[in-house]
Amino acid sequence: MPQPEAIPLTKMPPGDDDSDLDPLDMHVDDDHDHDSAPLLDKHSQDEDPNGASASVSGTGSSRTITCDVSRATSYKYPSNAVSNAKYNPVSFVPVILYEQFKFFFNLYFLLVALSQAIPQLRIGYLSSYIVPLAFVLAVTMGKEAWDDIQRRRRDTESNNEPYDVIDAPSYVKSKDIRVGHLVRLHKDQRVPADMILLQSSESSGESFIRTDQLDGETDWKLRIACPVTQSSDIDSLSKVSVVASPPEKNIHAFVGTVTLGQSSVGVSVDNTLWANTVLASGSAVGMVIYTGKDTRQALNTSKAGTKVGLLELEINSLSKILCACVLLLSVGLVALHKFGPNWPLDIMRFLILFSTIIPVSLRVNLDMGKTVYAYQIEHDKSIPDTIVRSSTIPEDLGRIEYLLTDKTGTLTQNDMEMKKIHLGTVSYAGDAMDEVAAYVAGDASSTAQRSKREIGARIRDAVTCLAICHSVIPSVDDGEVVYQAASPDEVAIVKWTSSVGLTLSRRDRTSLTLVHESTHTSMEYDILHVFPFSSDTKRMGIVVRDKSRNEIWFFQKGADTVMSRIVQHNDWLEEETANMAREGLRTLVVGRKKLTSQLYETFLSKYNAASMSMVNRDWAMAKVVGDYLEYDLELLGLTGVEDKLQKDVKSSLELLRNAGIKIWMLTGDKVETARCVAISAKLVSRGQHIHTVTKLHDREAALEHLEYLTQKPDACLLIDGESLGLYLNQMKDQFVEAAVRLPAVIACRCTPQQKADIARLIKTWTKKRVCCIGDGGNDVSMIQEASVGVGIVGKEGRQASLAADFSILQFCYLTKLLVWHGRNSYKRSAKLAQFVIHRGLIISVCQAVYSVASKFEPLALFQGWLMVGYATCYTMAPVFSLVLDKDVDEDLAKLYPELYKELTEGRSLSYRTFFVWVLVSLYQGTIIQGLAQVFIGLDEELFERLVTVAFTALLLNELIMVALEIITWNKIMFFSEIITLGVYIGSFPFLRDYFDLDYVTGGPGFYWKTALITATALIPPWIAKSLRRKLRPPSYAKVQQA
Template identity: 30%
Template sequence: MTRRRIRARLRLSHLYTFACTRPEATEEGPHSIEGPGYSRLVHCNQPLMHKKKPFKYRSNYISTTKYNFFTFLPKALYEQFHRVANLYFLAAAIVSVTPLSPFSAVSMIAPLVFVVGLSMAKEALEDWRRFMQDIKVNSRKVKFHKGEGVFDYKSWKKLQVGDVVKVEKDQFFPAALLLLSSSYEDGICYVETMNLDGETNLKVKRALEVTLPLDEDASFKNFTGKIKLKTKFDMPDWWYLQPQNTDDYYDPRKPVLSGVTHLITALMLYGYLIPISLYVSIEVVKVLQATFINQDIQMYDEETGNPAQARTSNLNEELGQVDTILSDKTGTLTCNQMDFLKCSIAGTAYGMSSSEVELAAAQQMASDLEDQDVERSTDFRQKGKQQEIELETVVIPKDEMVHKSPIKGFSFEDSRVMEGNWLNEPNADVIMLFFRILAICQTAVPELNEETGNYTYESESPDEAAFLVAAREFGFEFCKRTQSSVFVRERYSASGQTIDREFKLLNMLEFTSKRKRMTVIVRDEDGQILVLCKGADSIIFDRLSKNGRLYEEDTTRHLNEYGEAGLRTLALAYKRLGESEYSAWNNEFQEAKTTIGADRDLMLENIAEMMEKDLILVGATAVEDKLQKGVPQCIDKLAQAGLKIWVLTGDKVETAINIGYACSLLRQGMKQICITEISSDAKEVVKENILLQITNASQMIKLERDPHAAFALIIDGKTLAYALGDDVKQQFLVLAVQCASVICCRVSPKQKALVTRLVKEGTGKTTLAIGDGANDVGMIKEADIGVGISGVEGMQAVMASDFSIAQFRFLERLLVVHGHWCYKRIAQMVCYFFYKNIAFGLTLFYFEAFAGFSGQSIYDDWYMLLFNVLLTSLPVISLGVFEQDVSSEVCLQFPAVYQQGPKNLFFDWYKILGWMGNGLYSSLIIFFLNIIIFYDQAFREEGQTASMPALGTTMFTCIIWALNCQIAFTMSHFTWIQHLFIWGSIATWYLFLFVYGRLSPSISGNAFQILVEALAPAPIYWLATLLVTIACNLPYLAHISYQRCFHPLDHHIIQEIKYYKKDVEDQRMWTRERSRARERTMIGFSARVDAKIRQLKGKLQRKQLSSEIHSPARSS
């Protein structure tokens, strides 16, 4: 019996077994596509071969849409009724067509159709935008070989596997490509992979030797080839999908029939306590909020023409609740441009330009000294009050104070060394050597710009490009490179006369993150062999000879000053070699290069160490890492708003640290915690060592007593792989959240996503990820909110994001302004809906008690239908769209107001229960006060008492007035639209009563006009409406008045100062508000400027103390 069941199950398994869509392979024969292990065979330049099986592969078309024309209706309906709330209302609508419903079917079906229809329309609109974005990408053009050696343009989506394409300079690759040839003689190509792996350095790709001759279009006329691609892992031929177990049915007890029918009726009657209009109102409000974000001119980038874009409207309120920002570096924080700013040559500092940190610190310092001088005068008090009223900011952006350098990559200003004036300096020979090192010690390729006549440089790092531009401006222009030589065009005076010099390139010791230096060995025209080296100052100083330390003390002082100014520094050194010394070393070097085995790298490293010693110090460079416009100020503002910022980058540790200094995530004096893999032992040993480092770092932070102390956590990708393990990640997260800034270097896209998930799940708070490339897609999707930079690095990140902006600096306004507004608007909307529906729905429950729980409603069906759809919906929408507790300018001046969102001050249980209690109170007042007023009282002059339609209409009128007045008192900012919606809703109610009364009794259900004939002539109707409205709103008015007077929130005080233009009597509160204008932070531009000011004040105090000591000595 058991065997039969097993065989039956095996036969049934065929019903849910599916085959993989891959070519079949047998164990006996080779792979169906030529040979074992090969999953794809590509016929190059033979498009007809790929139009028939088995070589017909997928097209190059990409799609990020959720629906298409055929799947929209069923899939969108499934998405809508996947929500429990919509299922509930669907069930209620179905029951409404039965005799059990106390209302007409229209009153239940119409709102559901409206809500679902509007939500589907919103989904269609957002998917249409994604579809248009796909069209934009798929329609990009690229040259392809169409035959006979002729290239023509084709859209990306029409490319086929095997096509030969011609990609020109600064263009994007349309697909995965294999390099056949290039315009360079050696068939090399410099590729920027920033949007894939986050690397800023250019990658060198080399063509195959057999395809190097394909350098002309006509050479592709008869070109054919085959490419065999190996599978990285083997897919299974079959897999089994087991259906879910459906044996868990149960048979509930059957209640009494009357109990069931009454329960259904009660659910229908009290269904108004669950506001279906809440969903549609929030959908409408979110779409309009997203529209305002899209239309915000302050987030429009004029350079690229890209506006901000809310790609989804479902996360608007979460923009105001972000706790941690996880950012990519390359293309997000930086614009990949270095500016040569200062240098130290032969112990003398050159360069008069100032960095952003120096300018801001000097300005703040001058402002503080000016305040101390003016503080004694009475005029200053009035001036200070005026500044308090206007809420002026202090720091002025750099681009408003200084002009931009006209030369890209060169902001150096010092006449002593420009235009050949360096020849008049006392150490002119050392200065010339310094400039030659800049021009020769590099790996770049020059390209002549025919329009300007200047050379541009394709380099592996932006530092090299800045050095070459600086050398050119100093008169030493790198103009040509071959396999064996470097050519420099030297100009010694302003006359323009040049001399072309050739330096034979003998050897090159490349830069690595481990070596932290680069060396070239060249022979000049005089036959002298020179070793030219540049690298980190600590590395170079350790390799100086005794005679080469002449300028070490002065250079060290200059390097410290450059570091404090946020500049990236390198030291330059050299030495001369004799022929015999070089020949002996070169023999060992060539032998090591030809060695095959695991010891090859170690041998090369040891031989390089032999050459890079006994150097002579020449000087040092200082370049400013050009961030995107406004990045330091944006990070500063976000830090003041209380947001934590993590940087996840694929760059090396040194580059990431320098960027951290440039954007003020790091600063001088900040204690850096570097978690590294310091051994190559077994995994368990390494993991224990990393865990010990994390534990020691956490203990160090706990024992720190300096209130100004700040810690930065820096970790690389290899170490992060261990730190993200299940048994280590919690300790790592605890350490990370204690640090002011966190920088993760050399991380893969998967690690970015894992770190994001760790922060999101470990802290339980809202996370935001921002990036611009394909390597950021996983991180963007994993975060609660994903933001893509719509720059020049492709659209992968934008397509995967929830919001897109053109520059990182726009994130400040997106969060601090729109995020704060959207959070508060949605929170107030939801709380008001609780109030509104409780105040209305409980009156139905109270009447049930008077009606013997018969299921009878006191309100007309048409009243019920119009209540949420027309009479109370528009004021709520205006609240969610136009409400502003403070203006956008004040949001930016007082960024700490943003913390109301992460702290959830407007949607915690205290607020929710408070609004629900207010709704309960209003329902009691509306129902029982009307009952008391109309009970046994004459309603008309003839002495008639109020009928049930009259009582229900009067009660409903009180509800309309009370609810609309309540929302008017809730608003802080009024526009004419809000006035129109609030008071227009009340007028619409009276207009409806007038028109409804004139309809035939078959429609209205009344043989008389309820307003004109019954209610309007009765004074008690108007008096009851006025009394109930006042009684409902009086407690709320008392509450907000008490709160503003005795326990004001931050925005209350700002409103008093900003909007009413009057001084605050309680100066203590205003002083508190000024001190809380920004969250205390250890990172950001302001924190860095504060540290610089403390340093300058310390120097000033020491100088004053020194002068006081010397003065008595002179007098004596």
């Protein structure tokens, strides 16, 4: 057989220019009638900007693609350039400003600042209002600019990556690749666009790809070169014609045909190389069929919905109250002045004066705090390699009330080990496996045909079936045999067959070899067909020819729910499946069928005809398999594979349950397996009743179950997917009302969509925070639907981790993420938010007191750089240092998980705590400004002296208030206080326009008055806080005293 060329053509290095000229002349024709292959049904098309018909969204007609160097280049399809940037140099500033000023409060402060350009409204310096707003915008714009620069840098690297395009005079940049190009790929090279695999450097046509960047799965995937092109020379490939289905999102489906000369063959997803996958072995040649936004990768890339934290929603509601306060205070002061002749103007001026009540820096402080929390989480050595992918919701980690968890790979290790095999009359496990090995060693090639077969032959047949029926590929890495497979179950079974004496030594697309370890003899089989496992079919099968006997066999394994209808009648399968499930084992039923030559030829003819269909091809092929192969199989046995529990799962679940979190386990596994894992993992307490609901079809029976659960709120619900579907479709509200009250719910045989539906239902119905955790691609929908999504990097890949808000390595890390980091994030942000609000309120109260004393005139008390400094360098560092505070040590937080319950009740930031801070601000502001006016007076010539005393007392009050709020001191907190005070004292010489410095240096009057005012403002709130702590100590204080 001729070998495809593996040595690339000599190319010129890619140039630096960004020219869009294509190095090849390509002809791409949509909807072209093809003589040798049927076309897909035609649908509506989207119009290309240049007027060419092109399908870009998954709908539309098929496309016929040819490579013809004699024709002019045609650009009917999207460019292959990647662009993830949010802005361009022209749009950056306008878009950023729009995004910021669509928030009411930012727009409010902008209008306040602009109002100072109007002489009638001017109160102080324009800088007093512009600088705080500009600081907020500068921080936001800097962050956005940095993020966008990084996105552009990654885009440029990807777009300029050079590729070997056949017949091109030089390497072609990724962004210049077009539909119809023939691209030669090499090992470890990224696939630049969606392609049909035409040739592989392997004579068998096999190529392996890594798809972890596309679907998150870490296992290599096998791809097969198109048969009609694999044996052709490179020059012939320019005559290839491809009919491809319209672009769509489904990465596991593709329908098309490839024609070369008079030969046509149907192609499927097994013959494709999707963009952003990586060629893992050898070299390959492919024809580009989809580019840019038509590729599977682009169609599956959607903007993740922005998650808004519960704390932010609570702060927004409080901000509305503050806004109302500003309006009421302004109107009230004007009313007390009996609405003078310029009362509308006075109201506007008061609105400007009291604008500090709405803290412009609140959002910046909280965002900076979130950055600190993310840094602390990612650098916590006790939970290594934890990644914060969404830094906007760390506070929600401390507010979780419902935890929805996957089972396999999340609560269990996804580290499979073959534990048991049952053959109908006898079962083997543990040390008895040595007996299985002895039977296998006895006669590996025995094919006893007696009606009542000896046990040894039955064992050998079952082991042989397990050694053949799989998708495992053996390879040697550093001298060790490594098995690659799509499922860890299959790897465990193949390892077991090797341990009992039948080893898979070699496998490619067309054949496999087993080695009998006791005799070192080989058993060779031709692989005729493979029917892969899918979550829909729940089974996989393989048709092989035994070379030594020229016999054709069909082997199959799968879930008992489907295999029980395919195998011959028996009286033990259902009972033994239930027994293994109770032991927590994952079960597979194995069977076989010998095919006569006539039956196989008939099947082959029908199957090939179905494979050429361009409409419902998968269904047609599956029907042929079902009609000719999947019936009356000989039942060989039942396997039980153990999936061990993750490290510290039991203690973690117990801790979370004690923290008041209600836990739901959602799994696709069987009812008995789910029950067993729930018990072994302590998800269900000892002696707790498990109410099982399965195979519900009747609405009245469903209502009876709900009524029972309403009367038994301490019971645990175990429900299967079929019954769950009935509840979700017909009585959603009644179900969720009963279920959310239960301490635990176990849902098995769940689909990914059902998992997401449950997360959405709990979240919307209860209005509580829901955390979802999983490790597989089937958990992504649930994770994205959750208030907080946590992904585990596991053996099923990284897809869940990439889609999650937080990525961890083990389930037990979740306890620290919630109980410790969640607690700190929420309590710190709650305290920070209220203190920033207090900082704005107290200075506004001082202004109000002065305005009342000034006969309700809207005159500014603190002006210019005093206002700027108050919001930045004079208070910001100490206030922000509150994000480093902690009320209990980590050990106490874990020892008393009950402390977590208080967080879910939102006591740290509530209307009650908010109004307490308002009262404190009213008292302190009134005392500070009132006593300053009593001590200094209101004479105009003493105004600077009044400002000096009042502002200094105000600043000292804030610094000491921060100190009183801190529970656990550290060096940063201490030095932020000292340095801030030093900065303030050091700035006195620069504040001559605002302060009476002669009064400061002229005697003790300034000092004793300032000290007395500060003490009077601070002591009563401090006494009240101390008494409350003594009479009604908070929970954290109680555990510290214990």
